[in-house]
């Protein structure tokens with residue numbers, strides 16, 4: 001029976017289920033990849049984006065401080081993250097940008113070819129299908145599916161929408177590796193089951209529902225409202241901390257002194 005899987009979205013403590021590294025990689029590299037915390041995996045993807053931009057600008061080497069600043073993390077955390085990749089840089093020189101890119105790509109499983117199917121070509125599905133950022137980062141969209149007869153055959157982002165009934169055959173034929181679910185929640189499990197029947201092992205789920213999948217399938221759930229709740233939590237916590245800093249005589253450090261000093 002399908003198991004309910006961890007579908008965390010913001011990366012907490014448990015080790016991430018990183019896709020296997022390519023066949024030529026040694027077992028030690030696989031072990032290393034399995035031990036990387038999920039939050040570090042998310043940061044590695046950010047470093048990769050920053051490094052790719054630098055490589056395009058012709059940057060050859062970069063210090064950990066420069067890369068940390070560009071990625072918005074502190075340099076101690078960056079060095080720790082890069083140690084998971086097995087990359088320690090050269091003292092006084094820093095990291096070779098191209099080497100670091102290929103090391104992170106290998107750990108993230110990006111040396112494998114990926115191909116994406118988007119299911120549910122409504123508001124969200126249209127935006128995702130039209131987004132040019134996926135192909136340029138190694139995730140070309142290969143197929144679109146919907147149930148609405150008005151949409152079937154209509155190209156979105158240059159790819160014609162196919163009927164959901166053909167999803168298994170088309171996913172197998174086009175070797176789809178990642179299925180993106182952007183359907184109403186009531187049909188998301190059925191869509192997920194069909195993707196899995198079509199050989200898809202990675203599911204990115206936007207529908208507000210927990211999906212059951214077999215053990216060999218990975219699911220990530222994206223929920224922007226949860227991200228906003230997390231932002232709200234951090235702002236509220238900061239406000240609480242500022243309130244707690246009010247001194248016993250009622251003055252607020254850094255605020256009332258400034259007023260008194262005027």
Ligand SMILES: NC(=O)c1ccc[n+]([C@@H]2O[C@H](COP(=O)([O-])OP(=O)(O)OC[C@H]3O[C@@H](n4cnc5c(N)ncnc54)[C@H](O)[C@@H]3O)[C@@H](O)[C@H]2O)c1
Nearest residue numbers: 120121122123124146147182183184185187207222223224
């Ligand atoms: N995670 C987030 O932050 C986030 C943000 C926006 C929307 N959503 C979710 O994404 C989903 C899509 O939202 P939307 O605004 O694009 O909805 P929408 O109604 O505009 O689009 C849904 C599409 O799914 C299609 N569909 C319905 N049943 C189908 C099936 N069995 N197989 C294939 N396609 C089917 C519909 O024909 C329609 O084109 C919803 O579940 C919504 O809650 C999530």
